[in-house]
Amino acid sequence: MQIWEKMGFRDNPYDKDSLEVSEQGSNLFIDRDSESKYFQTVLSSASGGLVMVEGDVGVGKTSFINIQQYQSLKKKDDMPYLLPCFETVEICEPIDTFQILLSVLSHCFQALESILKDEIKKDDRLNEISRLIGQSILSSLSWQAGVSIPGGAGGSVGLGSTKTQTVPAGVSAQILINALDNMQKIIREKYGFEGVYVLLNNLNVISDSGIVALFDRMRDIFVKRKNFWWILLARKGIFSMMERESSRASEMFNGEPIVLAPLPWPEIERAIDLRIKYFRTREDAEPPVPIEIVHLLYDISKGEIRYIFKRITDLVINFKSKYPSTGAINYDEALLTLRQLAAERLKEQRSLSKTDWVVLEKMADAGEFRPKDFQWFGLKSAQSLNKYIQKFLELNLLYRFEEGKASIYRCAGDVKLYYQKK
Ligand SMILES: Nc1ncnc2c1ncn2[C@@H]1O[C@H](COP(=O)(O)OP(=O)(O)OP(=O)(O)O)[C@@H](O)[C@H]1O
Ligand SMILES: [Mg+2]
Incomplete structure (x- = not known):
């Protein structure tokens, strides 16, 4: 909590938990x-x-x-x-x-x-x-x-x-x-x-x-x-x-x-603005991370608000524990920290083989895909792509989305952050 207090907030404005059945919840609800x-x-x-x-x-x-x-x-x-x-x-x-x-x-x-x-x-x-x-x-x-x-x-x-x-x-x-x-x-x-x-x-x-x-x-x-x-x-x-x-x-x-549906981008901006104002203890308290970073997280997660809040919280805590006396975190510092944190989390995936990593990177590049897109990945059949899909789903490296009767797959935000070409 101290970290937020030092920055001028009585609580974490990016709290990832569900809004409660309470007046505060209703005040923060978009x-x-x-x-x-x-x-x-x-x-x-x-x-x-x-x-x-x-x-x-x-x-x-x-x-x-x-x-x-x-x-x-x-x-x-x-x-x-x-x-x-x-x-x-x-x-x-x-x-x-x-x-x-x-x-x-x-x-x-x-x-x-x-x-x-x-x-x-x-x-x-x-x-x-x-x-x-x-x-x-x-x-x-x-x-x-x-x-x-x-x-x-x-x-x-x-x-x-x-x-x-x-x-x-x-x-x-x-x-x-x-x-x-x-x-x-x-x-x-x-x-x-x-x-x-x-x-x-x-x-x-x-x-x-x-x-x-x-x-x-x-x-x-x-x-x-x-x-x-x-x-x-x-x-x-x-x-x-x-x-x-x-x-x-x-x-x-x-x-x-x-x-x-995911909240549209302007609503996410509004949600954050609301929380910054709601939790700040000083009029001049600034958002700890630039809005462009929030936007980046919004894009890679396709608007998953909890992922956005969770990663910003991790980022602020990690950065502030290393550099306690700095002010707001700038874009480059924030991106670097986010990518380092993503890399650390991915390193924990010890069950992945070399080929798994190659397929995963291709999936991150592909954006969204279906099993019938197996050729993109240099695979021989939808079945062989499915094997990777099942494994990555279980490890939360991949998400499944339904569109009508079709299942579409997309890499988790951390995978995208890690492989993001910049
Ligand atoms: N309409 C909203 N206005 C403001 N904040 C919101 C709104 N909806 C969700 N949030 C915030 O987004 C985050 C995730 O919300 P929530 O836990 O309700 O999602 P969920 O769909 O129930 O997640 P899960 O799939 O894990 O059950 C929380 O930090 C919550 O405060
Ligand atoms: Mg829930």
Whole structure:
């Protein structure tokens, strides 16, 4: 923090974390007007349901939904008054309905606790739910460790599909579903909320078949729970994949997916200007890096705002730790440091062979490409290019983007920085 204070800021103006459900978050949010309006229309069209928010990595999905939740909490623009979900529920494979339900219940409870504070302790019915969460966590941990709890029910529970799942001894998934329903009733009747937000995240890293399984197993929970808004945060193209693979699942959604594109360049400039003004402690505090550097990072990452913020933060910290008494960093110094940092990160990729590096450099030169472009890389078939693609994807050296039905690939920003010819 000291680094920023010395430069005249009370905090890092390039903080890479998602904007929170808070006044600060809402002050720093660059409007996504049409998407916000669409979201609000969907909310006003039903008392609960499913909404998909899609977008490339680090584009602003969590921030977008957090600010919508804040608007709800403040009842702005006729938004329904819904209990926010301050942290996202992370979905992972294999899909485990019990764990998802437990996580949802405990996130809802935490949100309630942070809004109602001590009042929650006086509520017997909520206390009972809190005990149930504790008991479920305990039994699920001991179940994972292979320990059986005496007197527990355990067993297999079918959840809205022919597939069955084993649940930990002691608490069944159905008990958690009932608790969710109860909680929803209590907060409506006693605390005036109209419903609950649940944010399901991490669909980016779930395989297509995992996503289909999630909807298969959670179908009844998603569709039949009253007054729950299930918000799914996912990579671009998931919804159309679902339409292809399981129309039953895609039909569960309210409205079209909300697709967040990267913020246009002038908006990024505005976002930074806003943060500089918001965090500065001295009127004359200058942005620590020139705007041209931000622009360069914008170009190489195709507008991934989180990448831009992360790299600027790394750059400032690295530079200031070496030269603490200098003022703002100039363009050449900044570029040199960025490239050095990129080189250091790439050096850690010890599993790459000489030919891997050659192909990677060609990919960085190519900009965007598809498997059918294998000849550019001096390869014999799309299949052989695919092998490199898979390897680089796993190492986060490459990103995949969906355009219609086609998958397009592009090198990560660091790879481009490293190979940038200048
Ligand atoms: N509309 C916006 N206005 C201002 N800053 C934003 C906006 N959207 C995103 N940001 C900033 O961009 C960064 C990334 O945002 P966020 O974490 O919401 O992206 P994400 O799409 O959820 O990422 P991931 O794919 O990892 O889940 C954060 O620093 C956040 O503060
Ligand atoms: Mg996110």
